[in-house]
Amino acid sequence: MTRTTSIHAIARAGLMAAALLFTGAAQAADAPSSPVGADGSVTLPLAPGSLVLPFSSYASPEARDWFKRYADVHAPPITDVPASRTFYDRMNTDRANRLRALYPVTVTDQTMGGVPTQVVAPAKGPAVADRVLINLHGGAFLWGAGAGGLVEAVPVAALSRIKVVTVDYRQGPEHRFPAASEDVAAVYKDLLKTYKPQNIGIYGCSAGGILTAEAVAWFQTHGLPRPGAIGIFCAGVLDGGGDSQAWSALYGGQLPGPGLRLIDLPYFQGANAQDPLVLPGVAPEVLAKFPPTLLITGTRDFMMSDTLRSQDLLERAGARTELHVWDGMVHSFFSDPESPEARAAYDVMARFFTRELDRPNDR
Amino acid sequence: MTRTTSIHAIARAGLMAAALLFTGAAQAADAPSSPVGADGSVTLPLAPGSLVLPFSSYASPEARDWFKRYADVHAPPITDVPASRTFYDRMNTDRANRLRALYPVTVTDQTMGGVPTQVVAPAKGPAVADRVLINLHGGAFLWGAGAGGLVEAVPVAALSRIKVVTVDYRQGPEHRFPAASEDVAAVYKDLLKTYKPQNIGIYGCSAGGILTAEAVAWFQTHGLPRPGAIGIFCAGVLDGGGDSQAWSALYGGQLPGPGLRLIDLPYFQGANAQDPLVLPGVAPEVLAKFPPTLLITGTRDFMMSDTLRSQDLLERAGARTELHVWDGMVHSFFSDPESPEARAAYDVMARFFTRELDRPNDR
Numbered sequence: 048m049t050r051t052t053s054i055h056a057i058a059r060a061g062l063m064a065a066a067l068l069f070t071g072a073a074q075a076a077d078a079p080s081s082p083v084g085a086d087g088s089v090t091l092p093l094a095p096g097s098l099v100l101p102f103s104s105y106a107s108p109e110a111r112d113w114f115k116r117y118a119d120v121h122a123p124p125i126t127d128v129p130a131s132r133t134f135y136d137r138m139n140t141d142r143a144n145r146l147r148a149l150y151p152v153t154v155t156d157q158t159m160g161g162v163p164t165q166v167v168a169p170a171k172g173p174a175v176a177d178r179v180l181i182n183l184h185g186g187a188f189l190w191g192a193g194a195g196g197l198v199e200a201v202p203v204a205a206l207s208r209i210k211v212v213t214v215d216y217r218q219g220p221e222h223r224f225p226a227a228s229e230d231v232a233a234v235y236k237d238l239l240k241t242y243k244p245q246n247i248g249i250y251g252c253s254a255g256g257i258l259t260a261e262a263v264a265w266f267q268t269h270g271l272p273r274p275g276a277i278g279i280f281c282a283g284v285l286d287g288g289g290d291s292q293a294w295s296a297l298y299g300g301q302l303p304g305p306g307l308r309l310i311d312l313p314y315f316q317g318a319n320a321q322d323p324l325v326l327p328g329v330a331p332e333v334l335a336k337f338p339p340t341l342l343i344t345g346t347r348d349f350m351m352s353d354t355l356r357s358q359d360l361l362e363r364a365g366a367r368t369e370l371h372v373w374d375g376m377v378h379s380f381f382s383d384p385e386s387p388e389a390r391a392a393y394d395v396m397a398r399f400f401t402r403e404l405d406r407p408n409d410r
Numbered sequence: 411m412t413r414t415t416s417i418h419a420i421a422r423a424g425l426m427a428a429a430l431l432f433t434g435a436a437q438a439a440d441a442p443s444s445p446v447g448a449d450g451s452v453t454l455p456l457a458p459g460s461l462v463l464p465f466s467s468y469a470s471p472e473a474r475d476w477f478k479r480y481a482d483v484h485a486p487p488i489t490d491v492p493a494s495r496t497f498y499d500r501m502n503t504d505r506a507n508r509l510r511a512l513y514p515v516t517v518t519d520q521t522m523g524g525v526p527t528q529v530v531a532p533a534k535g536p537a538v539a540d541r542v543l544i545n546l547h548g549g550a551f552l553w554g555a556g557a558g559g560l561v562e563a564v565p566v567a568a569l570s571r572i573k574v575v576t577v578d579y580r581q582g583p584e585h586r587f588p589a590a591s592e593d594v595a596a597v598y599k600d601l602l603k604t605y606k607p608q609n610i611g612i613y614g615c616s617a618g619g620i621l622t623a624e625a626v627a628w629f630q631t632h633g634l635p636r637p638g639a640i641g642i643f644c645a646g647v648l649d650g651g652g653d654s655q656a657w658s659a660l661y662g663g664q665l666p667g668p669g670l671r672l673i674d675l676p677y678f679q680g681a682n683a684q685d686p687l688v689l690p691g692v693a694p695e696v697l698a699k700f701p702p703t704l705l706i707t708g709t710r711d712f713m714m715s716d717t718l719r720s721q722d723l724l725e726r727a728g729a730r731t732e733l734h735v736w737d738g739m740v741h742s743f744f745s746d747p748e749s750p751e752a753r754a755a756y757d758v759m760a761r762f763f764t765r766e767l768d769r770p771n772d773r
Contacts, residue, residue: 081481081482081663082481082662082663083477083478083481083663085478086464086465086474087464087465087474087477087478088462088463088464088465089462089463089660089661089663090459090461090462090463091459091461091462091463091660091663092458092459093456093458093459093460093461093665094458095455095456095457095458096453096454096455096456097456097665098453098454098456098461098665098666099451099452099453099454099666100451100452100453100454100656100666101449101450101451101656101666102449102450102451103651103652103653103715104651104652104655105648105651105652105653105715105716105718105719106652111449111450114446114450115446115448115450118444118445118446119444285468288466288467288468289466289467289468289469289709289737289738290466290468290657290709290710290737290738291709291737292467293463293464294653294657297452297454298452299445300444300445300446300452300454302456302460302461303461303462303463303464346652346653346654346714346715346718347653351709352466352468352709352737353468355468355709355735355736355737356468356737358734358735359734359736359737359751359754362734362754362758363754369732370733370734370735371721371722371725371733372718372721372733372735373718373722374652374653374654374715374718374719374722375652375653388722391722391725391726395725
């Protein structure tokens with residue numbers, strides 16, 4: 048046996064390769080000795096139709112069904128904002144109804160600091176008296192208000208028993224940065240009349256995750272105290288990049304393309320990507336003052352790499368993070384409540400805020 | 411504009427797609443409307459040479475150079491155990507020398523409980539008096555003794571100032587499960603004469619990570635107390651699977667193949683994959699009694715999915731975990747000390763054991 052095996056193949060196969068070879072199976076490797084180019088990219092000489100990416104063996108049957116079902120759901124062109132808002136509102140209303148059947152809550156419309164909100168409280172028994180959470184919905188800073196806010200607020204309010212205020216912040220294309228940050232600050236200031244800052248948490252998924260980070264940076268420069276804990280889900284403190292951009296394309300049946308930038312969204316027209324109020328990840332001194340941060344993503348989420356890189360930057364800056372990643376899960380996988388992975392994510396969120404609010408920074 | 415966009419494409423592109431379309435660029439998507447099969451797998455109709463996976467935009471230039479360099483390093487056939495041991499010993503000796511130049515330590519051979527070990531202590535100033543770490547080297551339960559143990563012990567001893575005992579445990583093909591667990595238990599028992607269990611940490615990468623988990627399960631059934639904290643790196647409490655098996659194949663220039671099993675390694679010949687002493691992940695009641703567990707992996711590590719799924723199982727069982735994942739990093743990426751990612755990983759390890767040893771379980 049004279050064929051040599053590249054270290055990358057060893058690294059890939061590791062102890063599994065040892066097993067393979069010891070049990071006598073032959074490795075069908077016709078790859079060139081180095082598929083890695085000068086820029087570090089890997090080029091694969093595949094035959095048409097030969098690349099099959101299996102569903103994760105570690106994800107649940109419910110998640111697999113979800114993955115299959117959503118491949119057949121078609122959205123209107125997203126340049127059509129009214130149609131997109133209608134489409135996602137219908138999808139999110141259905142999700143919110145299914146969530147409310149599983150997690151009973153009361154929902155009350157309320158204006159705080161001049162901003163429309165919905166207050167979501169556990170239906171059975173009293174809410175925790177001295178704590179509150181602010182939820183910032185996702186939707187590309189274009190859609191997701193209303194039912195989209197309920198989707199992310201209902202399970203967390205029910206499981207943590209902490210009241211959640213979900214904010215209908217201003218979005219594009221009608222509004223521009225920093226309108227949403229101003230709206231979050233207005234709601235936060237209003238809540239500070241009643242709650243200690245260390246008893247207030249803020250969280251959101253996708254655009255809502257980025258806005259959570261932007262709001263914390265905004266507070267720092269606008270004389271507002273640090274909240275007790277935050278959650279950045281399906282997002283990070285950066286502009287999009289890393290390995291997950293390529294994989295998520297493949298899982299969507301497409302070739303990896305150039306990554307696109309948050310800054311190109313209508314809401315950010317005219318904003319500066321080097322401004323830490325837009326992308327806090329550019330400023331370690333801003334990240335250093337972040338509260339304990341829960342980070343949640345899945346291996347098929349195009350933003351996974353942003354979440355991972357954000358953990359690294361936050362930790363290097365001296366902030367404390369808690370990262371959870373679910374195998375086989377896509378962007379915003381916990382918006383539908385039926386998979387065990389979604390339930391595990393809700394439990395993690397509820398446990399994190401229960402543990403991290405109202406405690407000294409003991410890092 | 412009548413072309414519809416599947417939800418998977420939306421999920422992939424998310425807010426980035428919105429930016430793309432708003433800025434007028436056309437999406438070159440000729441993919442069929444649903445590339446997802448009945449089993450949840452995704453089939454890609456790619457032209458030969460068309461699949462190029464870029465290096466992670468979030469990884470460092472040092473990591474990129476490492477990735478390129480190792481693609482050209484060739485190992486002997488791994489069925490040739492003597493040649494493999496010589497090859498990896500040379501590689502690990504070189505790594506250990508580079509590490510020791512950066513992280514000055516003293517190394518003392520010592521037999522503990524009849525098992526050969528090396529005791530690695532910080533060279534400058536005294537070590538922390540009342541704490542100790544046990545390191546279990548990687549190497550597919552076939553190689554990695556000696557210099558391989560130093561690679562994982564040197565930076566942690568220097569940065570944490572906690573003495574590290576790296577164990578030359580019995581391996582295959584000469585020995586079989588549970589020889590390595592017995593050796594770890596013998597060293598642990600010897601250290602318990604001097605140290606409180608909550609002041610002892612155990613960690614390892616790859617085979618050493620799996621062995622760490624096996625040892626904790628072994629202690630449970632052999633009347634030994636729970637250690638204070640453990641680190642499972644580049645590994646998990648399971649048998650190999652998930653999304654990372656496919657990606658790591660692609661990054662190695664190969665097509666995804668069937669995942670292989672830990673249980674097929676020579677060391678595990680005759681062992682039972684349903685035995686929690688072999689794979690603790692099969693038994694939630696065993697995981698429930700795990701100490702705080704640090705989990706470390708990278709997005710190109712074939713074992714990443716095992717690490718992620720292990721976090722989920724540990725947390726569901728009630729154990730406390732801390733997960734760190736570095737974008738663009740392969741299996742055992744921190745074995746070479748020159749990348750900022752390796753340094754960040756060492757810092758995380760040192761900080762974790764400094765924080766988690768000698769404290770009550772406050773979950």
